[in-house]
Amino acid sequence: MASASGGQREKVVLAYSGGLDTSVAVKWINETYNMDVVAYTCDLGQGQDIEAIRQKALRTGAIDAIAEDARNLFVDYFAFPSLAAGALYEGKYPLATALGRPLIAQLMVRVAREHGATAVAHGCTGKGNDQVRFDVTFQTLAPDLKIIAPVREWKWTRTQELEFAAKHGIEVEATKKSIFSTDQNLWGRSIEAGILEDPWVEPPPETFQWTADPATAPDQAEEVEITFDRGRPVGLNGRELDGVELINELNAIAGRHGVGRIDHIENRLVGIKSREIYEAPAAVVLHEAHREIEFLTLSKESLRFKTQVSQTYADLIYNGLWFSQLHQDLMAFTVSNQQYVSGTARIKLFKGHAQIVGRKSEHSLYRHELATYEEGDQYDASAALGFIKIHGLGQTTQAKHQLLTGEGSRRLELPSIIPPSRAE
Ligand code: ARG
Numbered sequence: 001m002a003s004a005s006g007g008q009r010e011k012v013v014l015a016y017s018g019g020l021d022t023s024v025a026v027k028w029i030n031e032t033y034n035m036d037v038v039a040y041t042c043d044l045g046q047g048q049d050i051e052a053i054r055q056k057a058l059r060t061g062a063i064d065a066i067a068e069d070a071r072n073l074f075v076d077y078f079a080f081p082s083l084a085a086g087a088l089y090e091g092k093y094p095l096a097t098a099l100g101r102p103l104i105a106q107l108m109v110r111v112a113r114e115h116g117a118t119a120v121a122h123g124c125t126g127k128g129n130d131q132v133r134f135d136v137t138f139q140t141l142a143p144d145l146k147i148i149a150p151v152r153e154w155k156w157t158r159t160q161e162l163e164f165a166a167k168h169g170i171e172v173e174a175t176k177k178s179i180f181s182t183d184q185n186l187w188g189r190s191i192e193a194g195i196l197e198d199p200w201v202e203p204p205p206e207t208f209q210w211t212a213d214p215a216t217a218p219d220q221a222e223e224v225e226i227t228f229d230r231g232r233p234v235g236l237n238g239r240e241l242d243g244v245e246l247i248n249e250l251n252a253i254a255g256r257h258g259v260g261r262i263d264h265i266e267n268r269l270v271g272i273k274s275r276e277i278y279e280a281p282a283a284v285v286l287h288e289a290h291r292e293i294e295f296l297t298l299s300k301e302s303l304r305f306k307t308q309v310s311q312t313y314a315d316l317i318y319n320g321l322w323f324s325q326l327h328q329d330l331m332a333f334t335v336s337n338q339q340y341v342s343g344t345a346r347i348k349l350f351k352g353h354a355q356i357v358g359r360k361s362e363h364s365l366y367r368h369e370l371a372t373y374e375e376g377d378q379y380d381a382s383a384a385l386g387f388i389k390i391h392g393l394g395q396t397t398q399a400k401h402q403l404l405t406g407e408g409s410r411r412l413e414l415p416s417i418i419p420p421s422r423a424e
Contacts (some may be wrong), residue, residue: 009036012119012148012292013112015104015134016041016065018053020172022123024161025150026060027168029121033148038115039065040108042073044100045186045244060170066111071186072101075243078103079187082317083286084341085232086294086310086336089318092264093276094283096188100135102322109142119146126152129269131181133320140323180207186247186258188280199265199275210251210279214258214352221350223357224253226289228345231338247282254281257349268321287355289345292356297340297363306337 012029016022018037026037039057057065057404065407074206078099089095108120124131131149156164165172181193191207205213227235236246254260260281268274268375294303313330322326343361347354369378403411410416 009034010113010119011036011038011063011112011117012121012146013038013040013108013115013117014062014121014148015108015123016053016057016062018048018056020161020165020170021151023060023170024058024165024166025086025121025123026057026062026166027170028150028154028164030061031149032150032153033119035119036063037121038062038111040104040111041065041067042070042104043068044103045071045248046184052343056171061168064115067108070107070242072242074100074103074186075247079247080232080243080285081331081334082313083233083283083290084338085313085330086287086291086306087317088287089309089314090264090266090308092262093266093278093318093319094188094262094280094287095314096185096278096283097130097134097183097278098320099187099188100183100185101130101320102137105134105137106323107139109138109145112142112145117145119148121148121150123151124149127270127272129318129320130179133268135323136320137323140271186244186251187283188278189281191277191279192274196275196277203263203277203373207277207303208261208279210255210256211260211281214261217256217258217351221348222253222257223346223348224250224285226250226286226341226345228290228293229342231290231334231341233290235344247286251284252281254354255279255347256287258352259349259354261352268332285347286351288354288356289347290341292345292359293341293343293361296343296359296361296366298337299365302337309333309337 010034012033014022014025014029014037016026018041022039026039029035029037039054039060039062041050041053041057050069054065054067067119082095082099087095105120110119111117120142122131122134124134126149131152135147135149136144154161162172164170179194180191180196183190189210191203195201196207223236225237226233227238233243233246235241236249241249249259260279260283262278262280262284264276264278266274266276283384294306298306309330313327313334316322316324316330317326340361340363343359345356346358348357353399369376371379398410
């Protein structure tokens with residue numbers, strides 16, 4: 001297996017998680033492609049010891065292994081921008097996994113250049129979105145690099161994979177492999193497969209690691225105050241906090257109250273509907289708080305248009321199209337749209353719920369002098385009369401000349417508007 005003297009083997013940078021698949025992939029690539037593996041691991045806040053993973057990669061046969069902290073990059077360039085854009089896939093999923101992939105792939109391309117590698121590799125299967133996100137990013141940023149996807153290529157059963165591992169002395173954790181397939185970073189935990197594949201089955205308690213069961217969460221509600229500056233969270237409970245710390249703290253606080261569980265029948269890019277469970281306490285609270293500051297500070301028209309941008313932006317992230325011009329265009333809109341989205345939201349956490357209870361902003365468009373029924377009212381109610389007349393003019397004209405005349409005189413009766421549900 002050692003490289004023949006004189007001829008150096010080509011190198012591939014492998015996204016290495018320390019798990020069974022990517023460990024087996026190291027040896028499998030050595031054998032199948034006759035290439036050397038440089039293992040790449042980054043910390044996106046998944047709560048693992050990346051130095052231990054790096055050591056394992058070297059023991060497993062990688063010629064080199066890199067482990068780096070990418071949490072700040074992840075928060076500043078991925079999680080928080082997606083929050084400002086209001087990106088929730090299908091209105092539910094805060095996109096933790098989807099946001100991590102383009103960053104990992106981009107960092108791997110850098111490592112590939114530094115090491116003179118000719119290929120990159122990942123451990124994704126052929127059924128999911130993650131392979132698409134990795135491959136499209138690699139193909140976009142480094143079209144010259146070959147892409148190797150061992151798990152997609154070897155088509156083994158789990159038993160065959162374990163046999164290969166045993167034959168090559170690859171460490172298989174003594175602990176029973178998780179019954180689920182999971183991925184996690186600061187922005188959330190994704191859990192799928194196993195019993196969760198039955199969409200009728202309630203996720204069993206062992207699905208969850210970051211959130212308390214709402215039924216046994218504290219009986220005492222807890223309030224958090226989140227401060228935003230132009231759409232980005234900058235403070236928690238009155239303290240200025242760095243993004244990574246803020247998310248970590250909020251994950252702990254909201255998780256304790258059972259906030260952040262999401263159960264989603266999701267439309268994968270590859271045409272499959274799949275049942276996904278997410279735990280994203282901080283992301284859920286931050287999206288809620290952020291939206292409330294938007295309600296306070298964005299005009300009605302901006303709010304409505306923003307909803308469309310949010311959906312397009314979420315699809316773009318989900319579908320792995322991060323490095324596109326459309327992304328830059330949407331972000332240019334978002335930055336402009338968020339310029340007054342500064343202020344503080346008060347959110348009450350209680351048994352699985354995150355409820356807005358108050359908000360304030362220097363740029364608030366909620367004007368007490370316009371809204372009040374008490375003294376100090378500056379709203380000109382006499383102007384309402386003329387407004388109503390003009391606003392309704394089209395409809396009242398139509399009623400007078402069409403809907404209320406002759407044959408059509410029954411057209412405004414309820415059964416004419418809503419047809420009976422079945423023939424009499
Ligand atoms: N369905 C989610 C997504 O496409 C999560 C994927 C999670 N990956 C995993 N290995 N469990 O973003």
